Amino acid sequence: MTDPATIEKLRPKLDPFYRAVESVLIGQRKLIDGLLIGLLTDGHVLLEGVPGLAKTLAVRTVASALHLKFARVQFTPDLLPADVIGTQIYNPRTGDFTVKQGPVFANVVLADEINRAPAKVQSALLEAMAERQVTIGESTLRLPRPFFVLATQNPIEQEGTYPLPEAQVDRFMLKVVIDYPSRADELAVLDRMGGLATSVEIPPALEANELEELRRAADSVYVDAKVKEYMIDVIRATRKPADYGLDMTGLIQLGASTRAAIALLRAAKATLPRGPRYVTPEDVKTAAPDVLRHRLVISFEAEAEDLRPESLVKQVLDRLPVP
Numbered sequence: 001m002t003d004p005a006t007i008e009k010l011r012p013k014l015d016p017f018y019r020a021v022e023s024v025l026i027g028q029r030k031l032i033d034g035l036l037i038g039l040l041t042d043g044h045v046l047l048e049g050v051p052g053l054a055k056t057l058a059v060r061t062v063a064s065a066l067h068l069k070f071a072r073v074q075f076t077p078d079l080l081p082a083d084v085i086g087t088q089i090y091n092p093r094t095g096d097f098t099v100k101q102g103p104v105f106a107n108v109v110l111a112d113e114i115n116r117a118p119a120k121v122q123s124a125l126l127e128a129m130a131e132r133q134v135t136i137g138e139s140t141l142r143l144p145r146p147f148f149v150l151a152t153q154n155p156i157e158q159e160g161t162y163p164l165p166e167a168q169v170d171r172f173m174l175k176v177v178i179d180y181p182s183r184a185d186e187l188a189v190l191d192r193m194g195g196l197a198t199s200v201e202i203p204p205a206l207e208a209n210e211l212e213e214l215r216r217a218a219d220s221v222y223v224d225a226k227v228k229e230y231m232i233d234v235i236r237a238t239r240k241p242a243d244y245g246l247d248m249t250g251l252i253q254l255g256a257s258t259r260a261a262i263a264l265l266r267a268a269k270a271t272l273p274r275g276p277r278y279v280t281p282e283d284v285k286t287a288a289p290d291v292l293r294h295r296l297v298i299s300f301e302a303e304a305e306d307l308r309p310e311s312l313v314k315q316v317l318d319r320l321p322v323p
Contacts, residue, residue, distance in 0.1 A: 013210050020065045020205040025058055026192065027185030034176035034290055035062050035150065039211065040218040041266040043173025044129055044149040046114075046164075046294065053178045055152040056112055062150070063108045065205045069144065071106035075117035081124035085134040099136050104128050107144055111151035115161045122168050125149060129171040146211070166297070173263045175294035177310075221269040222278040226323040228265070230281055234288060235261045237316045238296060246319055251305075251312060254297035264291045281322045289313050 014036070021032050031047070035058065038045035047055045063070040073084055086102035103109065104125070114122060128134050132143045151172070154161055169175075181189065233244065239255030241248040267287035268279045289310055296309040 013206065013214065016205040017065050020202045021061050023202060024061045025054060026188045027181045028054070028058060028178070031058055031176055031178055032062070034174050035059070037267050037270040037287075037290075038148060038150065038173060039066075039146075040215050040270040041173065042146060042148075042215065043263065043266065044151070044171060046169070046172040046175045047150070047152045047178060048155060048175060049152075049178030051154055053180070055178060056110065059108075059110045059112075059150045059152065061202065063110070064202050066108065066211065067204045067206070067208045068107035068146070068211075070108045070110070071103035072110040072112060073103050074112050075114050075121065077117060079117045079121045081121055084121065084124045085128065086136050088137045097137065099139055099141070101141070102134075104134060105141075105143060107146055107148065109147075109149050111149055113153060114151040115153040115164055118162055119165050122162070122164055126168055126171065129168075146208075146215075169294050170257065170259060172294060174267065174290040176290055177293070218270045219266075221271060223265065223269060224278070227268075227279050227281060227284065230320070230323050231261060231264050231268070231284055233320055234284065234316060235264065237320060238292065238313070241316070244316075244320060246316065248312060248315060251299055251302040251307060252296055253299045256292050256295050260292060260295045264288060267291050285317050288317055 017036075018032065022029070025032065034047075035045055037043070039062075047058065049055055060070075060072075073079075082102065084102050085104050086100050088097040089100050090097055111125065114125075128143060128147070129149050132145070132147050134141055134143065149172075153164070180186075235256045235258075237244040237246060238252055241252065264284065264287060267290070268283040271279065271283050292313045293309045296312060298307065298309055298312065302312070
C-alpha cells in the first residue's frame with residue numbers, strides 16, 4: 001500500500017495534465033475526470049453524446065497530454081475486423097504469411113463512433129479489451145502496456161447506428177454521458193473556437209512513468225470493509241431490489257454483474273484528483289452512475305414509464321442506507 005505522504009506527493013502531478021486538457025476543452029471537467037479514472041484504473045471508457053459535443057476532441061486532447069502512442073479508428077458500416085486488429089499478408093516470393101498489425105497496437109486507441117459499424121467489427125475489439133491481446137491467423141500478439149480503448153458513440157436512436165453487443169458494453173469500465181454545455185461555457189467556446197485557426201497544440205503534460213506511479217497510488221487507496229459491503233449492497237440491489245425494500249419490481253430485467261462490482265471498487269479508489277486518501281460512500285455514489293448505466297438492462301415496463309438506467313441507479317443510491 002502506498003503511504004499517504006507518497007499520495008500527497010503524486011497528486012500535484014495531475015495539475016499540469018488538467019491545465020493542458022482544459023486549455024482546449026471548456027466546461028468538461030466531469031468528462032476529463034471520467035477519462036482520467038479510466039487511465040488510472042486500466043479501464044476502457046465509452047463516451048456517449050449527440051454529434052458536435054467534442055467527444056472526439058476530448059479523447060484526442062487527453063492522448064496529446066500523455067507520452068503514449070495514440071491511434072484513431074473511424075468506425076463505418078463498411079469497416080472490416082482486419083482494419084482494426086490487423087491481418088496476414090502473403091509473400092509470393094517466400095510463400096510465407098507475415099502479420100501486419102492494425103491500429104489497435106497503440107497505448108491509447110480512439111474508437112470513433114464505434115456504434116456506426118456492425119457487431120462483427122465491434123466484436124473485433126472484444127479480445128483486445130478483455131485480454132490485452134489479439135489473435136491474427138495462428139499468431140496471438142500481446143498489446144502494448146498500458147492499453148486503453150476510449151470509444152465514442154452517438155445515441156442509438158440516431159439514424160445509421162448499431163447498438164453495441166452486451167458483452168462488448170460490459171468491457172467498458174465507464175460510460176460517460178456528455179450533455180450540452182452551459183450558456184457561459186458555450187459563449188467561451190465561441191470566443192476560443194470561432195475563428196478559422198481553431199486547432200490548439202498542447203505539449204505532453206504527463207510522462208508514462210508518472211502515469212504508472214499514479215496508477216499504483218490509486219490502486220493502493222484504502223477501502224474500509226463497511227464501504228465494500230455498501231458497494232456490494234448497491235450491486236445486489238440492482239438484481240433483487242425487493243430484498244432491500246426498494247419498490248422497483250419488474251423494472252430491471254438484468255442487474256449489474258460481478259465485473260460491475262470490481263469496476264465500482266476500482267473507480268471509487270481513483271480519488272486522487274478529489275483529495276481523499278481513502279474511499280468514502282460519497283465516492284461510491286459519484287462513481288456508480290458511470291459504472292452501472294450501461295450494465296443494467298431495463299424492462300419494457302420501465303421503458304414505457306420513460307425510465308432510464310440512470311434514474312434507477314439514482315433510486316438505489318438514494319434509498320440504500322449509507323454506512
